[in-house]
Amino acid sequence: MLGMDFIKSNRADVERAIRDKGVDVDLDALLALDAEVRGAKGEIEALRASRNAISARFKDASPDERAALGAEAKAAGARAGELEGALAGKEDELRGLLMKLPGIPWEGAPVGPNEDSNVVIRTEGAVPAFDFEPLDHVALIEKNDWADLSRIVQVSGSRTYCLKGRLALLETKLMGWALERIAAADFTPITVPAIAREQAFLNQGQFPGHVEETYALPNDDAYLAGTAEVALTSLHSGEIVEGAKLPILYAGYSPCFRREAGSAGKDVRGLLRVHQFLKVEQWVMCEADPAVSAQWHARLLALAESLLTAMEIPYQVIETSTGDMGLGKYRMNDIESWVPSLGKFRETHSCSTLHDWQARRANLRYRDADGKVRFAHTLNNTALASPRILVPLLENHQTADGRVRLPAAIRDLMGGDEYL
Numbered sequence: 151m152l153g154m155d156f157i158k159s160n161r162a163d164v165e166r167a168i169r170d171k172g173v174d175v176d177l178d179a180l181l182a183l184d185a186e187v188r189g190a191k192g193e194i195e196a197l198r199a200s201r202n203a204i205s206a207r208f209k210d211a212s213p214d215e216r217a218a219l220g221a222e223a224k225a226a227g228a229r230a231g232e233l234e235g236a237l238a239g240k241e242d243e244l245r246g247l248l249m250k251l252p253g254i255p256w257e258g259a260p261v262g263p264n265e266d267s268n269v270v271i272r273t274e275g276a277v278p279a280f281d282f283e284p285l286d287h288v289a290l291i292e293k294n295d296w297a298d299l300s301r302i303v304q305v306s307g308s309r310t311y312c313l314k315g316r317l318a319l320l321e322t323k324l325m326g327w328a329l330e331r332i333a334a335a336d337f338t339p340i341t342v343p344a345i346a347r348e349q350a351f352l353n354q355g356q357f358p359g360h361v362e363e364t365y366a367l368p369n370d371d372a373y374l375a376g377t378a379e380v381a382l383t384s385l386h387s388g389e390i391v392e393g394a395k396l397p398i399l400y401a402g403y404s405p406c407f408r409r410e411a412g413s414a415g416k417d418v419r420g421l422l423r424v425h426q427f428l429k430v431e432q433w434v435m436c437e438a439d440p441a442v443s444a445q446w447h448a449r450l451l452a453l454a455e456s457l458l459t460a461m462e463i464p465y466q467v468i469e470t471s472t473g474d475m476g477l478g479k480y481r482m483n484d485i486e487s488w489v490p491s492l493g494k495f496r497e498t499h500s501c502s503t504l505h506d507w508q509a510r511r512a513n514l515r516y517r518d519a520d521g522k523v524r525f526a527h528t529l530n531n532t533a534l535a536s537p538r539i540l541v542p543l544l545e546n547h548q549t550a551d552g553r554v555r556l557p558a559a560i561r562d563l564m565g566g567d568e569y570l
């Protein structure tokens with residue numbers, strides 16, 4: 151969300167954000183509504199003042215004057231009551247519009263409507279050249295009996311999976327490994343529920359625009375989150391954190407649930423896009439300084455890249471376009487990992503800076519060195535998400551006989567074995 155003062159003094163930037171992010175919000179209507187709300191508040195204040203003035207005159211008034219004063223006070227009270235009723239509705243409408251306003255994208259973001267405008271800014275690691283016909287991850291899994299991808303569909307429906315044997319062990323160990331690696335970088339490891347209330351999704355930004363992509367628990371007035379970011383962004387809502395305690399750094403581990411409502415027909419084979427998966431999430435709440443946010447953005451990216459380098463997965467870093475980065479983002483860099491069977495890079499990480507867009511929604515504030523209470527900045531990035539990461543991991547390290555050679559840095563997760 152943006153502050154009204156910011157909107158009024160940066161109207162051109164807000165209009166650019168609305169245009170470049172392809173958002174449908176009527177800024178004129180929003181500003182007109184704000185003027186109406188302020189006008190109504192002013193009138194209510196004036197009526198309250200006049201009623202108080204009338205009451206003050208009451209004690210010295212004659213009986214006749216008291217009757218007239220009483221009627222005047224009653225009329226002012228009734229008018230104020232009418233205005234307060236109307237005001238509540240207008241304030242809700244105004245907040246609804248404010249919740250749809252985009253964050254201002256950084257000027258270096260490629261301007262475009264979708265991922266086609268994304269730009270590769272860096273490629274790391276050499277894609278493997280196989281001297282045999284490589285298998286895709288589903289074939290490797292079937293050859294090694296590392297998952298049941300067919301029976302489970304009868305039990306749980308499409309886009310579900312169950313890993314078996316050493317791959318099941320590897321997934322669990324990889325999540326612990328990622329959690330420890332991010333914790334070693336001074337992030338507090340924290341496990342969070344996927345269950346969260348509607349307000350948490352409004353605060354993080356998944357709502358109001360993406361309700362249909364979210365599993366609902368209507369009997370419990372809750373939803374299942376698609377990322378630990380949802381719970382983490384609201385964990386300190388309403389608090390005023392002492393500036394000296396910033397940055398708050400969390401390595402959040404949680405199951406993630408996504409309906410993938412808009413993904414019919416995409417990635418239907420295997421593990422790339424499923425309804426329930428695991429993720430270790432990097433989350434930062436820092437002081438409201440763009441330079442500090444930029445440092446944390448680079449740090450989050452480097453940490454995720456260090457995990458990919460350890461797993462010897464070739465990847466590229468993407469500068470995400472204004473139309474692809476999402477409503478609240480100032481800047482987003484995706485990391486895409488090489489998937490041999492597809493012959494292309496596929497997103498496995500998403501690193502975002504949001505400045506105070508989430509903090510205003512979630513009421514995340516801190517007291518700065520001058521004692522001023524301010525909205526904080528928030529950032530997040532994937533550390534590791536499984537099972538999607540298993541796709542490049544298995545495919546890039548497969549051998550001609552259909553085994554998978556474990557990268558040295560993660561061999562100790564599997565008892566030091568060279569092969570999965």
Ligand SMILES: Nc1ncnc2c1ncn2[C@@H]1O[C@H](COS(=O)(=O)NC(=O)[C@@H](N)CO)[C@@H](O)[C@H]1O
Pocket residue numbers: 376377378379408410421422423424425427429431497498499500501530531532533535536537538539
């Ligand atoms: N349906 C899905 N199935 C498997 N993995 C998924 C799915 N959706 C997302 N992921 C994984 O989760 C990562 C982060 O998802 S994201 O929506 O891009 N970004 C976030 O959730 C942020 N909180 C940063 O993690 C993706 O890069 C991908 O690796």
